[in-house]
Amino acid sequence: MKKSLIKTTAAFGFALLALNVYADQNSSMKKGSMEMGASKGASLGTNEAVVQGVDKAGKAVTLKHGPLKSKTVEMPAMTMTFAVENASFLSAVKEGDKVKVTIENVENQPTVTALTVQK
């Protein structure tokens, strides 16, 4: 009697675990497809980026960017936060926007010096 109770508990625990794994997979799949939607399923080209966050107080923007190449900056694709040269860039974009950017080193800080929203 005691033994079968343990078995049942173990089976129930396993079912819960399986459900958890399923839920995790489901949410990460959802996240993945959302990201793909934002970048239209293609990987980002040179100097292309998707806005991940806008920080008006900090005068900064977080970009998931493709390879960057300019006069002073060259880096592979990644997600990172940049200072912006012109605060008006921040009111021009919102999270999820696909943009084309120019990033230059300004006072040793990679900075957005030009930005256009891609339709």
Ligand SMILES: [Cu+2]
């Ligand atoms: Cu970067």
